[in-house]
Amino acid sequence: MxxxxxxxxxxxxxxxxxxxxxxxxxxxxxxxxxxxxxxxxxxxxxxxxxxxxxxxxxxxxxxxxxxxxxxxxxxxxxxxxxxxxxxxxxxxxxxxxxxxxxxxxxxxxxxxxxxxxxxxxxxxxxxxxxxxxxGGFASNTYAWADSVRTSRTVAAPFGDVGLPVIxxxxxxxxxxxxxxxxxxxxxxxxxxxxxxxxxxxxxxxTGPALITPRQQTEALAAALGTPIRFTEQTPDEARAQLLHFMPEPVADTTLAILGEPTPEEARVSPDAERILGRAPHTYAEWARRNGAAFR
The missing domain is CATH 3.40.50.720 (NAD(P)-binding Rossmann-like Domain)
Structure with missing residues (x-):
């Protein structure tokens, strides 16, 4: 068991x-x-x-x-x-x-x-x-689901900073x-x-490659077959939003990872591929499989 x-x-x-x-x-x-x-x-x-x-x-x-x-x-x-x-x-x-x-x-x-x-x-x-x-989960972008469903928009900070989400x-x-x-x-x-x-x-x-919030938005749009507009938040705007459901230390560390990842946080680890015997799924594959949450 x-x-x-x-x-x-x-x-x-x-x-x-x-x-x-x-x-x-x-x-x-x-x-x-x-x-x-x-x-x-x-x-x-x-x-x-x-x-x-x-x-x-x-x-x-x-x-x-x-x-x-x-x-x-x-x-x-x-x-x-x-x-x-x-x-x-x-x-x-x-x-x-x-x-x-x-x-x-x-x-x-x-x-x-x-x-x-x-x-x-x-x-x-x-x-x-x-x-x-x-590292970061692809599913963290479920936080965008409501805005994607209602207005086909995504708002997130550090739009061009990539992380290898899994x-x-x-x-x-x-x-x-x-x-x-x-x-x-x-x-x-x-x-x-x-x-x-x-x-x-x-x-x-980690996932197989770095992907930015802007690129994640593009992948979601492709999965849904409809345009989605990306708006880059300021760090202060993002922090205020995170504080609605995170304690302050968690929000601050989360923003630090998203905005200034360490070399290790931006590194693509070989462990998942070694264990699975295949490349881990891309964010685009995750988006296609879970698109219903954003429709």
Missing amino acids: IVVTGATGNVGRSLVRTLAATGEKVRATSRGISARDVPDGVDWRRADLADVESLRATFDGARALFLQSGGASAHLLDPGAILDAAGAGGVERVVLLSSQGVATRPDSPSHGALMRSIEDAVRRSGVEWTILRP DPADIAEVAATALRDPADIAEVAATALRDPAHAGRVHEL
């Missing part, structure tokens, strides 16, 4: 479907999950990562755990207690969804220090572990590979082509 936390999120939802399609026994969990959120045959349980007692029955009989790091609620988690409960339930392998910011923004309270503390708890847990550190479905596929037993995967021939080892590894996950 593989437990997937954050199972209704952009990565978790894809991961549940990917694992279920390969015949794995999956238990999906999140605070608001229901039967309509999971494929047939997937066990689902409502539980809250911030409430360890709600997780104990979810972990019972599981051998592997996908641990979503909590997103905006990460500061509410007790990762040591979560991992203790997982171990008591039988979990022997953990794949943690962390953040590239652990390495690139170590002084950031949200992107660096907080995520590092969760990673450290995983390393100390005594179970086999793999840590995933993605499709959450690719993160999910990497996680699925790390969660499954090697014996479950027909990789005898593939082993010669790529390194399948995940235990004790940190994988940095």
Whole structure:
């Protein structure tokens, strides 16, 4: 049994479907999950990562755990207690969804220090572990969906600064590979082509190429078959917008990444392609697959 936390999120939802399609026994969990959120045959349980007692029955009989790091609620988690409960339930392998910011923004309270503390708890847990550190998600542009639907416009800062954003479905596929037993995967021939080892590894996950907000807008327009006008926000305008749903330190670090990415944040990592055996999806491919959200 593989437990997937954050199972209704952009990565978790894809991961549940990917694992279920390969015949794995999956238990999906999140605070608001229901039967309509999971494929047939997937066990689902409502539980809250911030409430360890709600997780104990979810972990019972599981051998592997996908641990979503909590997103905006990460500061509410007790990762040591979560991992203790997982171990008591039988979990022997953990794949943690962390953040590239652990390495690139170590002084950031949200992107660096907080995520590092969760990673450290995983390393100390005594179970086999793999840590995933993605950069920006292609799905972050869901924030544009309302303006695209209503006025065919996108407003974003730093219109010509590119980052190698990654499709959450690719993160999910990497996680699925790390969660499954090697014996479950027909990789005898593939082993010669790529390194399948995940235990004790940190994988940095990015998309295949840099793409700017202006280029993302063009890709969305092509996917929808209609023009979309791009307007570049000032940093102050963007900050005011972010503060509606982000704490101030998170908003400031987010703007720093978007406007002045470090060389590491602008680097295309080879890890996703090495693990998947193919190039990760482009933003344009993500837009074509998810265009309905913007129509």
